[in-house]
Amino acid sequence: KFDVDAPTLSRYVMQNTKDHELTILLNTLATSFKLIASAVGRAGVAQLYGLAGEVNSTGDDQKKLDVMSNDMMINALVHSGVCCVLVSEENEEPIIVPLEKQGKFCVAFDPLDGSSNIDCNVSVGTIFSVFEKKEGTVNDLLRSGADCICAGYCAYSSATELVFTFKGGTVEGFCLDPTIGEFVHTRVNMKFPSDGGKRIYSCNEGNFVHWDQPIKDAVEEFKHSAKPYSARYVGSMVADIHRTLLYGGIYIYPADKKSPKGKLRCLYEGIPMALIIEQAGGIASTGLFEGKIGRVAELTPDSIHCKCPIIMGGPRDVGIIYNCYKKHGIETPEL
Numbered sequence: 115k116f117d118v119d120a121p122t123l124s125r126y127v128m129q130n131t132k133d134h135e136l137t138i139l140l141n142t143l144a145t146s147f148k149l150i151a152s153a154v155g156r157a158g159v160a161q162l163y164g165l166a167g168e169v170n171s172t173g174d175d176q177k178k179l180d181v182m183s184n185d186m187m188i189n190a191l192v193h194s195g196v197c198c199v200l201v202s203e204e205n206e207e208p209i210i211v212p213l214e215k216q217g218k219f220c221v222a223f224d225p226l227d228g229s230s231n232i233d234c235n236v237s238v239g240t241i242f243s244v245f246e247k248k249e250g251t252v253n254d255l256l257r258s259g260a261d262c263i264c265a266g267y268c269a270y271s272s273a274t275e276l277v278f279t280f281k282g283g284t285v286e287g288f289c290l291d292p293t294i295g296e297f298v299h300t301r302v303n304m305k306f307p308s309d310g311g312k313r314i315y316s317c318n319e320g321n322f323v324h325w326d327q328p329i330k331d332a333v334e335e336f337k338h339s340a341k342p343y344s345a346r347y348v349g350s351m352v353a354d355i356h357r358t359l360l361y362g363g364i365y366i367y368p369a370d371k372k373s374p375k376g377k378l379r380c381l382y383e384g385i386p387m388a389l390i391i392e393q394a395g396g397i398a399s400t401g402l403f404e405g406k407i408g409r410v411a412e413l414t415p416d417s418i419h420c421k422c423p424i425i426m427g428g429p430r431d432v433g434i435i436y437n438c439y440k441k442h443g444i445e446t447p448e449l
Contacts, residue, residue, distance in 0.1 A: 123276065123288045123297035131280065135196040135217055136264070139244065140278075142194040143221075144297055147240060147268040147276060149186045150226065151290060153179060154238060154270045179232050180204055183225035183240070197221055198250050201418045203382060208252040208418055220245045220254045222382040222418070227267075228350025237271040239352025243386040252418060255381060259411040265386030267352045277304065277356065277390065285359075285394040304359060306396035310430030311362010313343040316354050324370035326402060328438040333366070335434055351378065355387050355426065359394055364427030366435075368401045376403070376423030380415045384422040397432045397449065399425040402439060407446050 127140045184204040191197045192209070196217030200209040203224040211217075223242040232238060244264040248254050266278025274290035276297050287301025315336040322330065336343040343363070348354050351367075358365045369376045378384055388398035388410035398410040403423050413422055425435060429449040436446040 117298075120291070120294065120296065121299040123299070126286065126288075126299055130283070135219065138194055138196045139191075139217075139219055139221070140264075142190050142196070143187075143242060143266075144276065146187045146190045147274065147297075148290065148295065149190075150183045150240060150268075151270050151274040153182055153186075154232075179238075180226050180229045187223060187225050187240070191221055198247050199252055199254055201252070201255055201381060203379060203419070206419075208255070210251075216250070218247045220247055222255055224379065224382045227352050227383070228348070231348070231350050237269060237348060237350050237353040239267050239269040239350060239356075241267045241352060241382055241386050243382055243389075255418060256415050258414045259380075259385035259388060259409075262385055262389055262411075265389040267355070267386065267390070269352050269356050271353070275300075275356070277301070277359070279390055279393045281389070283393065285390055304394050306359060306391070306394045306428050307362035308395070308428075309362075310428040313341060314346050314358070314361060314363030315343045315366065315431070316345070316347050316358060316363060317366035318347060318349070319345070321370055321372065324372040325368060326370065328435065328442050328444065329366065329368050329370075329401065331438040331441070332435040335438070336364075336431075351383060351387070355391070358426060359391065359396070362428060364431035364435075365424070366401075367424045369403050369423035373421065375421045376400075377421060378424055380410075380413055380420050380422040381418055384410045384413065384424055385415075387424070387426065391426045396426060396428050399432055399435075399447075401425045401435065402444060407436070407439065407444065409447075 123144055127137050184202055192211050197219050198211050198216040199220040201222040221244050226238055227241050228238040243262050263281045268276045276288040279285045285304040287304055288297035289300040291298045354365050391398045400408050400410055401423050433449050439446050
């Protein structure tokens with residue numbers, strides 16, 4: 115069957131924004147995702163598994179595909195003519211686009227999230243957040259998540275799926291059709307399951323001993339309730355959040371004794387995923403962080419690679435964690 119009127123990503127973006135430069139940016143990102151999807155799909159035969167022999171800005175060992183994906187995104191965004199500042203997990207310093215190629219957007223991204231899973235062929239992905247230029251310096255990205263105008267992720271698995279949202283808009287999903295080389299609109303107005311969805315909790319229980327008591331209590335409640343939850347943890351944030359968005363449940367990566375500021379990166383993991391989850395009707399909480407419980411989307415990064423804790427899910431499951439905090443005398447926001 116051939117669709118003679120395929121609802122492509124390009125068409126959707128052009129119809130839903132009057133901003134010419136934003137249209138170019140989304141098309142540039144989509145091209146990067148197609149390149150990365152091709153590299154991921156051919157990683158075995160092209161001998162792209164293994165380490166590149168370096169570490170990235172966050173101290174992780176870089177894989178060959180990390181480096182390649184990073185170069186693909188940087189080259190595409192620099193030459194798009196619509197970006198001025200880029201921040202990548204793989205680069206310790208921000209990338210300032212040459213003046214003659216500068217545009218009005220600042221983009222932060224993790225080019226290949228979950229890359230520790232690459233060599234065993236487990237799902238990986240790309241995450242990005244977009245801010246508008248103010249000064250043309252890195253400070254344009256060190257702003258509240260409330261200033262993020264667009265965010266998304268691309269998952270590379272049995273299919274290549276792009277999910278993104280404009281600030282104040284709906285969450286939309288696109289699947290790469292390899293026969294035409296285009297992202298086609300396949301998930302319209304994605305919504306977190308209204309009843310909380312499947313009873314799934316997703317966390318790295320290897321960190322259990324380091325968690326604060328309310329998180330321990332909540333996870334025990336998930337496991338020992340009248341209808342026990344199932345445990346599902348891939349270890350690639352994109353895969354775990356994508357499942358949580360589609361099926362429901364809760365994703366937990368809290369601050370703990372080992373990582374008091376959390377483990378995930380605020381600018382290109384926490385903020386973009388929070389925008390997506392909230393605009394799909396879910397909750398993106400920090401859990402107890404720096405003395406209070408707040409929204410990830412309201413955090414202001416103090417450095418480009420700073421970390422934050424994340425608890426993402428629906429009111430049913432986040433409510434269980436909040437009730438555990440209340441039992442310990444900690445003030446919690448209204449759901």
